[in-house]
Amino acid sequence: MGLGVRGLQFTPSRSVCAPKARRMLRTPRVSTGLCPLPVPSPVPASFSSQGVFPPSFPRDAAAGSLLAAAAAHPAEGPGCSRASPPPAHAGAELLPLRSPTLGALEFSLLYDQDNSSLHCTLIKAKGLKPMDSNGLADPYVKLHLLPGASKSNKLRTKTLRNTRNPVWNETLVYHGITDEDMQRKTLRISVCDEDKFGHNEFIGETRVALKKLKANQKKNFNICLERVIPVDRGGDVEERGKILVSLMYSTQQGGLIVGIVRCVHLAAMDANGYSDPFVKLWLKPDMGKKAKHKTQIKKKTLNPEFNEEFFYDIKHSDLAKKSLDISVWDYDIGKSNDYIGGCQLGITAKGERLKHWYECLKNKDKKIERWHTLQNENHVASD
CATH class of the missing domain: 2.60.40.150 (C2 domain)
Structure with a gap:
């Protein structure tokens, strides 16, 4: 006589056979849209008499326990791994499938x-x-x-x-x-x-x-x-491109030589998807008009090459008190130029910007090139 589990339907003509010694119960699978979950088969009558479940353990309860265990440990199927995914929690980033x-x-x-x-x-x-x-x-x-x-x-x-x-x-x-x-x-x-x-x-x-x-x-x-679901990166510092700068203190000329080599990946400021960039330099404080220089304008590009050098007549000992402001602008005819991004080198800077300045002071007559990230920092209006 076959026994059915409450809530599940089975074909009456299918006979229930005792499992072989080294095999688990065969369990039909139900599609859930993710990994296949097993549904328990009817429990053979011989199981209770053979001591698999105690006589006092109801068969419906046994089936329910199997179903709960199956949900906790789903069977392995195509595209699924044995390891269950970590529990979701508020604010968790969804992993791509x-x-x-x-x-x-x-x-x-x-x-x-x-x-x-x-x-x-x-x-x-x-x-x-x-x-x-x-x-x-x-x-x-x-x-x-x-x-x-x-x-x-x-x-x-x-x-x-x-x-x-x-x-x-x-x-x-x-x-x-x-x-x-x-x-x-x-x-x-x-x-x-x-x-x-x-x-x-x-x-x-x-x-x-x-x-x-x-x-x-x-x-x-x-x-x-x-x-992949897009990830919100609102807390990141806004980057506006990169600039390659060279620094060298020349003992022969008695001053600082600043090279503006090139920029890459500049932010597009014009409707055509490009910019007309140029670079401004300002060595401060207390340098007057001699403190400011600017490069030529490069038309319709986000990756301009300048290869220009500028000279500051200054004592080596005074450089420890100075900061070099570097700003990149988009040239607009007939209206104010748009600020793209900038960075500051000097003793008050941090990270690579401070390191670059320090290496220049330490290594006289040696050209030191470094890339620096442009950021949307505070700036003054372009000339």
Whole structure:
């Protein structure tokens, strides 16, 4: 005689057999949309008589216990791991769900410490989600350093047409990457489908914390793409780009030589998505008109190259009392120039800015180059 568990239906003709010695009870699975959870089978009558459950333990209670245990320890199924996810709590960041249906991306990363650059080689993708009516896609890859100015530090590959298995073998390079950036920044790598007649569509992405990389050692990745919920980074300092500055105190000329080499990833200030940048220098305090210099204007670019040097006639001993304000501006005809970002070097500065100034004072007649992050700090109006 078969016994049924209350609330569950079974085919009457199916016989219930005692399990074999080395096997667990077979349990039908119910789809929940996540990982499959088992539902308990009817408990054979022989179980109670064989001492599996005490005679006083009701069979319905036994089935309920099995169901509770099954919920606490779900069976392993395709795409599911044995480890249960951590409990959610208020304010917890949702983790992305990797999905093989979106495709996989193969790429490599290399941090060139000597040249302050990050090389990302996009090799290929496989099994991308079809995005077009022909069952294919027109994929390209887009890079974005987080946190950072959203438009200015994005790089992208070429678009490959009508394929779900694109091979790019294309290297994109970020310049002005410092050791500090490598400790706190994340590289977002997105795969998108280009649409000639509409808005480009997002396929999937992956994110790599740069602190996982070792300097001057290439690291290869082959990762399933995922869909990620945007993370609020409102507490981060707003970055407006980077500037490469050289400092040298010349004993022969008796003064400080400041070089403005280049800027990268500047914030776009104009409607065309670019800026017309120039750089201002101000050595203060108490330097008068001789304290200010500015570079030439570079048109329609977010990555200008200046390669200009400026001389300050000042005693070496006086530099310990000075600060150098560096500000980048967007030139506008007929109206006030827009402030892009700036930084200050000197004894009152901190971190890399203080270190750069100190190395200049310590090493006379030696040119010291350093990248510095531009921030939306307090500033005076442009001349």
